[in-house]
Amino acid sequence: PDQAVLRDGVTVTGAVLLAAIVLTAGFDHDHPATMQATTDISWIPALDVRIHLGVDGISLPLLLLTALLTFLCALYSYFKPPAGPSAKAFVALVLVLESGTLATFAVLDLVLFFLAFEMVLIPMYFLIARWGGGRRQAAAWKFILYTLLGSVVMLLGILLIGLKTGTFDMVALATDNGRGLTTSVQVIAVLAIGLGLAVKTPMWPLHSWLPDAHTAAPTVGSVLLAGVLLKMGTYGFVRILLPIAPDGMRTFAPYLAAFAVVGIVYGSLACLALARTGAKGDLKRLIAYSSVGHMGFVLLGIATMTPTGVNGALFANIAPCLTTGLLSSPSPAS
Template identity: 85%
Template sequence: MNDTALQYVLAGIVVLPLLGAVGALLPAPPGLRGRNPDQAVLRHGVTVTGAVLILAIVLAAGFDHDHPATMQASTDLTWIPALNIHIHLGVDGISLPLLVLTALLTFLCALYSYFKMPAGPSPKAFVALLLVLEGGTLSTFAVLDLMLFFLAFETVLIPMYFLIARWGGAGREAASLRFILFTLLGSVIMLLGLLLIGLKAGTFDMVALATDNGSSLSHSTQLLAVLAIGIGFAIKAPMWPLHSWLPDAHTAAPTVGSVLLAGVMLKMGTYGFVRIALPVAPDGMHTFAPYLAAFAVVGIVYGSLACLALARKGAGGDLKRLIAYSSVGHMGFVLLGIATLTPTGVNGALFANVAHGLITGLLFFLVGAIKDRYGTSDLDRLTGENGAALYGRAPRLGGLLAFAAVASLGLPGLAGFWGEMLAMFGAFKPADGLSRPTYLVFTAVAAFGTLLTAAYLLAVVRRVCMGDKGTAESGQPVLSDVHGYEFAAWTPLAALTVLAGLWPAALLGLTDPAVRSLLGGS
C-alpha cells in the first residue's frame, strides 16, 4: 500500500472515533433503533470501534516493515501559522504497536459492554465517552506536534473522569476527583516544559526536534524541560511516589474503565518519555536517568510489597486494588528500561508496555467477571475459609486467571517475560556516562522485585482458584463459567500474550530500528 493511502487510513483512525462519539449522541435512524434503544447505541459503539480496529490492522499490514525507523503515513498541514503549530500525523515502529493495542482493547471493551453494560446513566453518554477516550489516545500516539500531543494527552482525562464518577463503584466520587487533580496538575507542569522546548528550539515539530537531538537547546534548558515534562509523564505512568491516584481509580472504575486505564492510558506517559524526552533533550535525560531508575526500582518493590500485604489473609484486600498496585511494579520495569538510555533497555520498556496492556487488561476483565459472579472483589469475603475454588466451580474462569497470573509474573514463553528481562539487561550495562555500579544495584533490586511478584500472584491463585468447591447445600453461590461474549473478549488477549512470548522478534523488529534512530538522533 502506498504512503498516500496510508495517510488516509491513519487520518481515519484518529477522526472516526470522534465522529462516532457525536453519532452516539444523536437519535438512531428508524431502521437501526431495533426494539431497545440502549442496545442500538451499544451496537453503534461496537461498530465504530470495530471499524477503527480494521483500519489499524490495515495500517499495520501496509506499514513498510523494512523501514520501521522511518515516519510513515505522514500528514503535515499548517494549523496555526502564528504559533507554527501543524496538524502533523505519522507512525513508526514505536507508535504502531500502541495504536493497534489501543484499537484492540477499545473494541473488546465495547464488545464486552454490549453484553454487560455497567450500571449507571444513559448508555448514549457511556458510548460517546468511550469513543472520545479512544480518539484521544489514538491521537496521542499518532500526532507529531508538541501542542497537538498536549491536546490529545488532555483529551482522555475528561472521559475517564466521567467513566469513573458516573459508572464506577463505591468511592467513585473521591477516586475520580483524585484522578483528575493529579493528572491535570501534571499536565499543567508538562505544558510548561513543552512550551519551553518549542520556543527555545523554534519549532514544535517532534520529528525535527528528534533529528536535531537537542543541539539547539542549552543544557539548562534541557534540564528544566525534562524535569517539567517528566513530572507529567511520571504521574500518568505512574511512577512511585506519584502513583497514589491509581489504586483508588482502578478500584472504583467499572471493568472496561480499568481495562482501558491500565491497558492504554498508562502507556501514554512512558510513550512520552521515549518519543519526546529521550531524543529531544538527551543531555537532560542523561542527568536525570539515575534518579528515574531509582524511583523505578523503588516502585517495583513497593508495588510488590503492597500486593503481598493485600493478598494476606485477614487484610481485607481488594482484588482490583491488588492488580492496580501490580501495575505500579510492572510500569517500574518500563521506566527502568527507559532510564538505561540503551537500545536494549528502551526496547524492553516498549515490549513491556505492550505486554502489560495485554496481560493486565485480561486480568481486569477476569476480576470484573469474578466480582459480577460473587458480588465482591474483597479477597477475604471472596475466598472465605477454604478459598473460592474457581478450579472446581468455574474451571475455565479459574484456568484463565491462573494463565494471566503466571503471564504477569513473567513466565518464560509468555509476553511478560521479555520486556522485564530486557529492561534488566539494559540496566546491567547502561549507557556510557552512567554509573554502572549504581545500575547493578538497580538490577539486583529489580530482580528481587520479580521474586516478590511471583509470591503475591501465586498467593492470589492459591486463594482464588483452589479450595473446596462445596455442595449445593452449603449455601455457596452457583457460578456460571465463561460466557460466550466473555470468551470472545478475552481470547484475543490470551492468544497475543502467547504469540508475543513465543515470537518476540515480531515486536522487537519494529521497535529496535526506531529506538536506535531516536537515541542517535538520525
C-alpha cells in the same frame, strides 16, 4: 434504544480496529524507524503548529493495542450493558477516550500531543464518577487533580522547547537531537515534561491516584486505564524526552532509575500484602499496585538510555496489556 446505541459503539470501534489492522498490514516492518502513513497540514501558522501525524515501530503496536482493547470493551458493554444514567453518554465517552488515546500515539507535534494527552482525562473522569463503584467521586477527583496538575507543568516544558527552538515539530526536534537547546534548558524541560509524564505513568511517589481510580472505575474504565492510559506516560518519555533533550535525560536518569526501583519494590510488597491469606484483598486494587511495579520496570529500562534498555522498556510497555485488561474484568475475587 440502549442496545442500539451500544451496538453502534461496537460498530465504530470495530471499524477503527479494522483500520488499525490495515495500517499494520501496510506498515513497512523492514524500516520501523521511518515515519509512515504521515499527514502534515499547517494548523496555526503564527505558532508553527501543524497537524502532523505518523506512525513508526514505537507507536504502531500501541495504536493497534488501543483499537483492540476499546473494541473488546465495547463488545463487553453490548453483552453486559453498564448500569448507569445513559448508554449514549457512556458510548460517547468511550469513543472520545479512544480518539484521544489514538491521537496521543499518532501526533508528531508537541502542542497536539499535549491536547491529545489531555483529551483522555475528562471522559475517564466521568466514566469513574458516573459509572464507577464505591467511593467513585473521591477517586475521580483524585485522578483529575493529580493528572491536571502534572499536565500544567508539562505544558510549561513544551512551551519552553518551542520558544527556544522555534518549532514544535517532534520529528525536526528529534533529528536535531538537542543541539538547538542548551544543557540548562534541557534539564528544565525534562524536569517539567517528565513530571507530567511521571504522574500519568504513574511513577512512585506520584502513584497514589491509581489504586483508588482503578478500583472505583467501571470494568471498561479499569481495562482502558490499566491497558492503555498508563502507557501514554512512558511513551512520552521515549517519544519526546529521549530524542529531544538527551543531555537533560542523562542528568535525571539516575534519579529516574532510583524512583523506578522503589516503585518496583513498593508495588510488589503491596501486591503481596493484598494477596496474603485472610487479607480479603481487592483484585482490581492488586492489579493497580502491580501496574505501579510493572511501570517501574519500564521506567528503569528507559533510564538506562541504551538501545537494549529502551527496546526492553518498549516491549514491557506492550507485553502485559491484554492480561492486565482481562484481569480487570469482574470476578468473584473482586
